[in-house]
Amino acid sequence: MKVSAGDRLPALKVDVTARTVIMGASSSRDWQPQHHDHAWALNRAGTRDIFLNTPNQGGWIERYLTDWTGPAGRLGKMRFRMRRSICVGDALVFDGVVRSVSTDAAGCTWADVDVTLSVGEDSATECVARIAVPASDADNPWARRGDDWTPDAPGPLELNSQRS
């Protein structure tokens, strides 16, 4: 897979419904009430409505990345900071841009990708992910084990807002 710094990933739009939020909570087995109980979210949690839970946001981000890499892409590391709850009724947009590409000592090619989850003008979640991509037709990141699979090898992975 040929990847270069600056490559842009296609945008992904998701209209967040109650089903989106509740199915996300159910599939991650997260029964905290703010992810399925509207009255609790408003009156106890103090949020606008029920909102996407953390594992489900991680799942959407992984899906967004592997839509781009194809099935051979293997997620190694990701960080995300949730600045604003993503609630029912939000029009969520994923955008991504490749920050850098590197090859570690084991020959694994890594793409560091900045991903933003936006609602309107607001950046709701800021993410950076490191995903292994095949360096050639013969390379398979999923075959890597032990010392051949080191997502921390390319160095620190910081959110844009953490970088000096």
Add this chain to the structure above:
Amino acid sequence: MTALTEPEVQAWVGRTKEDPPGDIVCERGYILHWLEATENANPLYWDDAVAQDLTGGPTAPPSMLSAWMRPLQFVPGRNEKRMPLSLHFALKEALGLPEGIVAYNEMTLGVPVRPGDSVRTMQRIREISEPKTRRLGTGRSWIIDVTYTNQNGEVCGVETYEMFAYVREPKP
């Protein structure tokens, strides 16, 4: 809010707790539910031939890691309520902070989780903030590291969460 002194609060830093394996093992139906929820068409999880070719058989999406450690909400004969990330909930209770959100998450992924695998966690409190007030209320944030291992002792991943637990501000 708690009556604990600051040194008593900070004594939680460095505490660890190991939770037993989740009540369910990794299985295909739940993987499909995850894919359904994220509208994920990755053939690695839908096409057994692709899975065999790339990963030597079916796996769960790596980001699904935490699903496998969560306890069932009902088990016959079990009287105590089990919570996922039990160390986090124990700290919330000790500090008297009834509400909580996750502000930050980090995952570093290891060996894939496969159908039939069971996953246990080791949790560790890394740091606890001073009291603070945010839009949602007044409380504290803390960082907890969670290591996930399979039944063979292999590390499937390490997660770091930054939690904010709080008491809501009364409405004016």
